[in-house]
Amino acid sequence: MLAIIGGSGMTQLSCLEISRRQVMRTPYGEPSGPLTFGEICGHEIVFLPRHGPGHTIPPHAINYRANLWALHSLKPSLVVAIAAVGGIHAELTPGTIVVPDQIIDYTYDRKFTYFEDNEQPITHIDFTEPYCQMTREKLLTAAKQAEEAVVNGGVYAATQGPRLESAAEVNRLERDGVDMVGMTGMPETALARELGLPYAAIAIVANYAAGRGTNIHAIPLKEIYAVLDQAMIKVRNIITQLVTSNGD
Numbered sequence: 001m002l003a004i005i006g007g008s009g010m011t012q013l014s015c016l017e018i019s020r021r022q023v024m025r026t027p028y029g030e031p032s033g034p035l036t037f038g039e040i041c042g043h044e045i046v047f048l049p050r051h052g053p054g055h056t057i058p059p060h061a062i063n064y065r066a067n068l069w070a071l072h073s074l075k076p077s078l079v080v081a082i083a084a085v086g087g088i089h090a091e092l093t094p095g096t097i098v099v100p101d102q103i104i105d106y107t108y109d110r111k112f113t114y115f116e117d118n119e120q121p122i123t124h125i126d127f128t129e130p131y132c133q134m135t136r137e138k139l140l141t142a143a144k145q146a147e148e149a150v151v152n153g154g155v156y157a158a159t160q161g162p163r164l165e166s167a168a169e170v171n172r173l174e175r176d177g178v179d180m181v182g183m184t185g186m187p188e189t190a191l192a193r194e195l196g197l198p199y200a201a202i203a204i205v206a207n208y209a210a211g212r213g214t215n216i217h218a219i220p221l222k223e224i225y226a227v228l229d230q231a232m233i234k235v236r237n238i239i240t241q242l243v244t245s246n247g248d
């Protein structure tokens with residue numbers, strides 16, 4: 001079964017025929033909301049809106065550990081995380097869809113590991129390739145088959161939020177080699193690896209990052225949602241193709 005974590009602008013999956021919702025408890029507390037089970041074109045999937053069903057949980061307050069733990073307990077075949085980002089690289093204009101291949105963590109004060117107490121042996125997960133390559137390949141193939149253009153690879157920066165960045169911070173991110181910036185990629189990506197989940201992300205460029213493109217002085221939040229609505233059509237096409245070819 002494919003698991004999908006929905007981001008901003010995606011609290012529902014409109015192509016999903018819902019069969020049931022399930023409230024789950026985990027040793028780390030409750031996930032962002034009930035897990036929604038349903039079918040896309042006859043293939044079972046589970047959907048979890050990262051910010052809660054009413055988009056009320058800010059990035060720093062998301063219980064990432066509970067979310068990933070709940071999905072892991074269902075033994076999903078793939079986990080696809082959908083996330084809005086600001087574009088820093090000149091090619092990443094609003095509406096562009098990216099399958100990132102690297103990540104840098106700028107977050108702080110979040111529960112970022114399952115290996116935090118000293119009763120367990122010290123565990124250092126490998127994070128050289130932070131996203132599951134097999135899942136990335138499947139996403140790229142599905143996008144090709146669905147004839148939706150996606151950018152293969154890019155460096156995602158996870159910032160703390162909930163505020164957006166200053167123009168100088170975006171310049172620093174660029175010097176660090178960052179292509180796109182969002183607020184939810186970490187610790188989600190690392191926790192997925194700690195659990196051994198086949199996890200990859202679809203990043204949707206919602207806006208030019210602060211100080212870039214048309215956003216020299218400010219980021220117009222209304223426009224972000226309009227861009228996300230449009231891009232979601234493409235994301236749904238990719239997901240539909242993915243579930244069909246993944247054969248779950």
Ligand code: HPA
Pocket residue numbers: 084085086087159164165181182183206207208209210
């Ligand atoms: N910065 C951080 N997170 C974001 C942005 C941004 O510009 N756009 C969407 N999520």
